[in-house]
Amino acid sequence: MQNASHVRSLIRQGRWSSHTSGLADEHVQGNVVILPESLAVDFLRFCQRNPKPCPLLAVSEPGDRRVPMLGSDIDICSDLPRYRVWRHGELIDEPTDITNLWREDLVSFVIGCSFSFEQALLAAGLPLRHVEQGRNVAMYQTNISTEAAGLFGGPLVVSMRPMKAADAIRAVQVTSRFPSVHGAPVHIGDPSQIGIHDLSRPDYGDAVDVMPDELPVFWACGVTPQAAIQQARPAFCITHAPGAMLITDLLNHQLASF
Amino acid sequence: MQNASHVRSLIRQGRWSSHTSGLADEHVQGNVVILPESLAVDFLRFCQRNPKPCPLLAVSEPGDRRVPMLGSDIDICSDLPRYRVWRHGELIDEPTDITNLWREDLVSFVIGCSFSFEQALLAAGLPLRHVEQGRNVAMYQTNISTEAAGLFGGPLVVSMRPMKAADAIRAVQVTSRFPSVHGAPVHIGDPSQIGIHDLSRPDYGDAVDVMPDELPVFWACGVTPQAAIQQARPAFCITHAPGAMLITDLLNHQLASF
Numbered sequence: 343m344q345n346a347s348h349v350r351s352l353i354r355q356g357r358w359s360s361h362t363s364g365l366a367d368e369h370v371q372g373n374v375v376i377l378p379e380s381l382a383v384d385f386l387r388f389c390q391r392n393p394k395p396c397p398l399l400a401v402s403e404p405g406d407r408r409v410p411m412l413g414s415d416i417d418i419c420s421d422l423p424r425y426r427v428w429r430h431g432e433l434i435d436e437p438t439d440i441t442n443l444w445r446e447d448l449v450s451f452v453i454g455c456s457f458s459f460e461q462a463l464l465a466a467g468l469p470l471r472h473v474e475q476g477r478n479v480a481m482y483q484t485n486i487s488t489e490a491a492g493l494f495g496g497p498l499v500v501s502m503r504p505m506k507a508a509d510a511i512r513a514v515q516v517t518s519r520f521p522s523v524h525g526a527p528v529h530i531g532d533p534s535q536i537g538i539h540d541l542s543r544p545d546y547g548d549a550v551d552v553m554p555d556e557l558p559v560f561w562a563c564g565v566t567p568q569a570a571i572q573q574a575r576p577a578f579c580i581t582h583a584p585g586a587m588l589i590t591d592l593l594n595h596q597l598a599s600f
Numbered sequence: 601m602q603n604a605s606h607v608r609s610l611i612r613q614g615r616w617s618s619h620t621s622g623l624a625d626e627h628v629q630g631n632v633v634i635l636p637e638s639l640a641v642d643f644l645r646f647c648q649r650n651p652k653p654c655p656l657l658a659v660s661e662p663g664d665r666r667v668p669m670l671g672s673d674i675d676i677c678s679d680l681p682r683y684r685v686w687r688h689g690e691l692i693d694e695p696t697d698i699t700n701l702w703r704e705d706l707v708s709f710v711i712g713c714s715f716s717f718e719q720a721l722l723a724a725g726l727p728l729r730h731v732e733q734g735r736n737v738a739m740y741q742t743n744i745s746t747e748a749a750g751l752f753g754g755p756l757v758v759s760m761r762p763m764k765a766a767d768a769i770r771a772v773q774v775t776s777r778f779p780s781v782h783g784a785p786v787h788i789g790d791p792s793q794i795g796i797h798d799l800s801r802p803d804y805g806d807a808v809d810v811m812p813d814e815l816p817v818f819w820a821c822g823v824t825p826q827a828a829i830q831q832a833r834p835a836f837c838i839t840h841a842p843g844a845m846l847i848t849d850l851l852n853h854q855l856a857s858f
Contacts, residue, residue, distance in 0.1 A: 379641070382641050383637070383640050383641040383644060386641060386644040386645065386648065387644065387659045390644065390648075390656050390658075390659050391658075391659070391669070398648050400648075400649075401645045401648050401649070401749075403749075411649070411747065489669065491659075491661075515858075518857060518858045519858070521779060521857055525857070599776060599779055599783070599784075599857060599858075600773075600776045600777070600857075600858060
């Protein structure tokens with residue numbers, strides 16, 4: 343088991359600027375969204391209304407670079423390998439440190455990510471095709487609407503993992519224990535029922551093979567809030583770069599509800 | 601099974617102004633807090649940080665009297681039997697309708713309440729002493745601090761139900777399925793470990809007998825956010841009157857996570 347604080351310190355020193363998959367993998371990793379306080383109440387309400395795609399792990403005090411509930415030494419300005427800076431919905435930079443962009447009105451949101459429930463699935467002996475094939479998970483926009491709040495809304499984005507029926511049933515049980523990292527699936531089987539017409543053409547990530555004896559199993563995905571932000575086009579926003587998560591001191595096991 | 605919408609309509613017409621315990625009892629009931637939008641972000645953050653005492657079921661749009669996610673016909677100004685109106689932390693009125701107090705900047709918060717998990721415990725065959733004795737549940741301030749956010753903070757308040765050990769274990773299992781109505785207990789056994797020195801003198805509600813072969817079992821309680829608000833002393837706030845809850849269209853069973 344790698345030490346989360348040690349890995350964060352390497353990232354903070356600029357010695358790691360790539361994705362965090364597999365790093366300190368017993369620890370919870372989080373999607374990060376940083377918004378001005380004027381938009382924080384709408385974004386909080388959006389997350390409250392859409393807990394499956396947007397399970398909030400922590401919300402910082404305005405202007406405070408720390409997130410003490412997830413790690414006593416966290417500095418949100420330096421502890422992610424790479425950030426994305428957005429102005430009016432346009433991506434303008436991908437820095438490895440945002441200290442020079444920090445403002446007293448910024449609020450940081452940390453949202454649970456599927457790395458935690460994937461670790462639980464693997465620990466339960468359930469094979470994950472995209473891991474076997476060394477690819478990113480396949481993600482799709484659905485025709486399911488999120489519950490909007492203020493500027494924030496748009497479609498639910500899901501990730502898909504193909505499984506045999508018995509494994510799909512076990513996966514429902516295993517992931518139900520982890521509501522703070524997307525929880526149980528939102529759909530199993532026929533993709534067209536949720537507006538997905540070609541599994542071989544994901545909207546994000548990589549396609550994976552689905553065997554004839556397998557069901558596609560769909561989970562709410564942390565790309566949903568990112569898509570909501572891109573649609574909302576806030577004047578200023580910072581997010582993590584894809585796959586470059588915040589590594590927290592929480593252990594995946596600590597998130598289990600049962 | 602009573603119809604939630606019908607019961608709400610009786611309340612709306614002023615034909616019921618008492619507590620809601622036992623009304624439409626297969627339906628989820630909620631604690632209600634109404635605050636100006638300027639305080640909403642802090643209160644949302646407080647609830648996010650303290651999900652066991654403050655499980656948010658819904659947050660309204662600012663100025664919108666409706667709460668459509670909990671019932672298409674809900675009018676938050678008339679659908680509670682009785683309200684409490686607070687100014688600067690002082691209770692100034694207990695009206696049965698707040699239409700004349702409504703403002704365009706008010707946000708309504710509906711928070712899960714223990715009626716739902718008590719129904720699940722009774723359905724599982726677990727006796728509840730305060731129900732048997734026809735009393736209110738016993739509630740205590742603890743020495744456990746909530747995680748503060750802005751103005752809101754203060755101690756965790758718990759409710760206590762005495763149980764034999766086997767029933768206490770079963771109660772952990774049953775209530776773990778209901779994270780949105782306080783979830784699993786926060787403590788079992790020695791009350792002094794959480795700062796409670798005399799079970800016969802609850803801070804709220806009524807004392808109940810604890811038999812020699814029983815353990816006191818403690819759950820996070822919805823009085824916690826009320827105590828936080830009283831301590832914060834906002835310039836203006838409306839809450840439900842004790843026991844006079846919002847009856848929603850949600851069924852208790854729908855809240856089960858597993």
